[in-house]
Amino acid sequence: MKSIVLLVSGRGSNMEAIVRAAIPSVRVAAVISNRPDASGLVFARAHGIATEVVDHKAFADRATFDAELARVIDAHAPDLVVLAGFMRVLTDAFVRRYEGRLLNIHPSLLPAFPGLHTHRRALEAGVKVHGATVHFVTPELDCGPIVIQAVVPVQAEDDEASLAARVLAQEHRIYPQAVQWFVEGRIAVGDDGRVRIADTIAPDKGI
Numbered sequence: 001m002k003s004i005v006l007l008v009s010g011r012g013s014n015m016e017a018i019v020r021a022a023i024p025s026v027r028v029a030a031v032i033s034n035r036p037d038a039s040g041l042v043f044a045r046a047h048g049i050a051t052e053v054v055d056h057k058a059f060a061d062r063a064t065f066d067a068e069l070a071r072v073i074d075a076h077a078p079d080l081v082v083l084a085g086f087m088r089v090l091t092d093a094f095v096r097r098y099e100g101r102l103l104n105i106h107p108s109l110l111p112a113f114p115g116l117h118t119h120r121r122a123l124e125a126g127v128k129v130h131g132a133t134v135h136f137v138t139p140e141l142d143c144g145p146i147v148i149q150a151v152v153p154v155q156a157e158d159d160e161a162s163l164a165a166r167v168l169a170q171e172h173r174i175y176p177q178a179v180q181w182f183v184e185g186r187i188a189v190g191d192d193g194r195v196r197i198a199d200t201i202a203p204d205k206g207i
């Protein structure tokens, strides 16, 4: 059994998708939020998952907030830490502490549109495809090794909301997939920083 901790800041629909996926051999040890009013906490509590709040407003700076966040996470001894709509920039020290076991989902096809307002920026840029990316977190924002991406078309009549909804549906598909690959030990990051997913099907039994 592998244990995971999920970090949320708001709605938590990606956290919900991962919990509902009921991935074999995965135990959700806790859902942690930096916001006491995050609605994702309601779902977690209703599903009997331990919840914790580390309110960033109670800390003088990022370093002290991240140190407390790490203390709370480590109390659950997770194999994997999953950022699921966690809207805080993390310090290098925090990121390094969880190197190789810290995943994030970002609502764009990275390296396009790192940062905020990805759907608005995609529409402004006139791209014809958009999507979402699950990646390992590294100190540089939205730059870590890419695990899986999903592509959606951008339609002429799209606005931010319709595009966001199309992308979100794909986020709910690829994030549980990435977590499953991780707990199965199938994700390897090469020296070139690229992710390879090991096949579980023996070559002679391939389809």
Ligand code: GAR
Binding pocket: 008, 009, 010, 011, 012, 013, 014, 015, 040, 084, 085, 086, 087, 105, 106, 107, 115, 168, 171
């Ligand atoms: C998701 O679209 C996620 O990709 C995005 O926030 C949303 C959270 O939704 N994350 C980021 O923008 C991270 N920079 P959720 O709370 O319903 O999962």
